[in-house]
Amino acid sequence: MDYLNKLSKSNGPIHNAVDLIQKLPITNRLTDMYKRSSKNELYFVGAATFITLYNLASFIQEKRQKLNLPPTVPFGLPYLGHGLYMLFMPKTFLDWCNSRYGEVYNLKVRGKIITVTNGKCGEESLKADREDLSLDHGLVRDTLYFQYVFEPRILEIGADITSVVAKIAVANSTMPRYVSGIQKGLETAQDYLLKEKVNVLDHPSAFFQRFVSFMSVPTLLGEEFASNIEVIESFASFTGDIIRNIPIFMLVPTFLHRPLLPYIQSPKKHHAIMEKHISPVVRQRREIMRLAKESGEDHGLEQTFLQGLIEYTDADTNGYTYSDKEVAHAVLMLAFVSAHTTSTNLSYSIYWLLARPDLMEKMMAEIESIAPGNTPIDVEILNKMTFLNNFMREELRQSAGNLGVGKKAMEDFTFSNGYQVPKGRMVESSTRQLNFGTNSIRSEVEDMDPDMSKNRTATTPAKDYVSFGMGKHLCPGRFFATQEIKMSLIYLLRNFDIKTVSGKKPTPMRRIAGTRMTNSEEPLIFTAKK
Numbered sequence: 001m002d003y004l005n006k007l008s009k010s011n012g013p014i015h016n017a018v019d020l021i022q023k024l025p026i027t028n029r030l031t032d033m034y035k036r037s038s039k040n041e042l043y044f045v046g047a048a049t050f051i052t053l054y055n056l057a058s059f060i061q062e063k064r065q066k067l068n069l070p071p072t073v074p075f076g077l078p079y080l081g082h083g084l085y086m087l088f089m090p091k092t093f094l095d096w097c098n099s100r101y102g103e104v105y106n107l108k109v110r111g112k113i114i115t116v117t118n119g120k121c122g123e124e125s126l127k128a129d130r131e132d133l134s135l136d137h138g139l140v141r142d143t144l145y146f147q148y149v150f151e152p153r154i155l156e157i158g159a160d161i162t163s164v165v166a167k168i169a170v171a172n173s174t175m176p177r178y179v180s181g182i183q184k185g186l187e188t189a190q191d192y193l194l195k196e197k198v199n200v201l202d203h204p205s206a207f208f209q210r211f212v213s214f215m216s217v218p219t220l221l222g223e224e225f226a227s228n229i230e231v232i233e234s235f236a237s238f239t240g241d242i243i244r245n246i247p248i249f250m251l252v253p254t255f256l257h258r259p260l261l262p263y264i265q266s267p268k269k270h271h272a273i274m275e276k277h278i279s280p281v282v283r284q285r286r287e288i289m290r291l292a293k294e295s296g297e298d299h300g301l302e303q304t305f306l307q308g309l310i311e312y313t314d315a316d317t318n319g320y321t322y323s324d325k326e327v328a329h330a331v332l333m334l335a336f337v338s339a340h341t342t343s344t345n346l347s348y349s350i351y352w353l354l355a356r357p358d359l360m361e362k363m364m365a366e367i368e369s370i371a372p373g374n375t376p377i378d379v380e381i382l383n384k385m386t387f388l389n390n391f392m393r394e395e396l397r398q399s400a401g402n403l404g405v406g407k408k409a410m411e412d413f414t415f416s417n418g419y420q421v422p423k424g425r426m427v428e429s430s431t432r433q434l435n436f437g438t439n440s441i442r443s444e445v446e447d448m449d450p451d452m453s454k455n456r457t458a459t460t461p462a463k464d465y466v467s468f469g470m471g472k473h474l475c476p477g478r479f480f481a482t483q484e485i486k487m488s489l490i491y492l493l494r495n496f497d498i499k500t501v502s503g504k505k506p507t508p509m510r511r512i513a514g515t516r517m518t519n520s521e522e523p524l525i526f527t528a529k530k
């Protein structure tokens with residue numbers, strides 16, 4: 001109490017401090033300015049002060065880190081940071097940043113600092129170990145919010161298992177045995193999706209997702225699912241349903257996400273469908289395997305991706321194997337990595353051919369000379385089609401986003417040039433820059449040039465071809481994906497005359513959020529040739 005009395009006395013320290021401030025010349029000037037200024041001028045000065053203090057705070061916070069942090073590109077707007085540049089002029093802005101700040105620098109986007117890598121550091125982020133830079137904790141959790149869709153256990157080990165199984169189930173050497181399954185899938189897809197003489201597709205991306213799933217489901221899961229429409233539809237639409245929720249999660253604060261889930265989540269319905277159809281098959285196959293083991297015989301089950309998931313045993317977790325229910329959910333993980341990626345690239349290919357009649361002409365000429373009429377397609381024929389290969393490689397290069405493959409630093413991470421990013425930081429690779437040298441080069445429709453592939457195969461990664469990633473996380477599904485896309489193109493172009501409903505040349509790809517690529521939604525007409 002004594003202390004409070006002392007403070008409030010007329011000659012106490014608070015009074016003295018107020019007196020001193022009042023006597024300062026700056027105080028008089030500020031009071032004068034306040035009295036003379038209009039309301040709008042005061043708002044303006046207030047906002048400017050806020051922005052300056054905010055930027056100063058971020059600057060001091062960064063400087064306090066003991067790491068050798070990459071340079072942060074200066075920004076003026078507190079929350080938006082560089083967001084508007086990224087939205088409206090991503091190519092020019094990123095090229096300017098790359099040339100001025102080098103291979104690794106920071107940008108501020110929607111209130112967060114992200115690190116952008118290009119050149120050698122871009123390669124290093126693509127090649128990094130999952131324990132250092134993780135796609136699962138980056139794109140998969142921080143952007144797609146998979147933690148709301150999968151149980152923690154599937155999320156923890158799912159990516160590893162899917163990758164291990166994929167390396168065996170869809171290895172390059174297995175491709176010949178997938179040819180007939182893909183061919184059957186194409187025919188079933190036509191029966192369901194293109195059964196009229198004239199088929200108008202108002203929602204082409206949904207069509208391409210279903211089209212690809214008609215091929216992928218029986219080949220990757222097994223013949224018993226070849227005409228299981230519920231499974232095929234679920235496989236096709238799972239990723240789209242997840243992507244649809246992203247804008248909501250971006251707008252709503254994280255603590256409100258979970259209460260919101262019952263109102264927006266449809267991914268749970270996919271779990272129910274997979275449990276209904278996949279789990280009984282898993283139990284059946286496990287019984288066959290058990291009996292075969294008892295009698296010392298080979299179980300003779302087809303080595304599909306699903307079979308790989310069933311047989312997978314993790315030596316690191318005391319021989320842990322997936323339960324029937326977990327296998328069903330893991331199939332959705334497979335749908336995520338395979339259906340959307342393959343269908344968007346099939347769609348890009350069709351739209352590129354429609355946008356560039358000269359390329360369509362070359363493609364048709366190659367089909368007619370190497371696989372005319374109903375010539376059955378096999379791997380040998382595919383290998384002979386050099387234009388098709390070159391076109392695919394270039395289409396995949398063109399489809400890389402300005403930023404992509406967002407990975408989160410699991411620990412402080414050091415690049416070979418000495419720059420470091422702190423644990424928890426999102427690292428985005430400039431994938432288009434890696435493919436082409438800059439973001440702007442060859443970005444016009446007329447610049448698409450399959451000859452640039454120089455007969456290098458569409459499945460072999462290179463410094464200027466990172467569309468399937470690089471290093472140990474290089475996409476193991478690339479052989480399967482390119483085979484499906486190539487066979488689909490031959491099948492569709494041999495059997496249908498494809499045009500846009502508008503009759504105009506389409507734009508092959510759209511940009512979303514400035515830096516990501518997505519497929520065109522320009523309605524299409526498929527007219528059967530016979």
Ligand code: HEM
Binds near residue numbers: 342
């Ligand atoms: C055109 C289609 C596809 C594209 C463009 C594509 C692209 C990619 C990319 C860029 C990565 C690397 C991610 C990283 O750096 O961590 C990747 C990884 C992966 N992809 Fe694909 N992919 C495609 C199709 C497929 C298919 C059809 C499958 C399965 C059948 C598949 C299975 C996987 C798996 C399991 C991984 C993770 C590998 C690992 O982390 O070790 N992908 N894919």
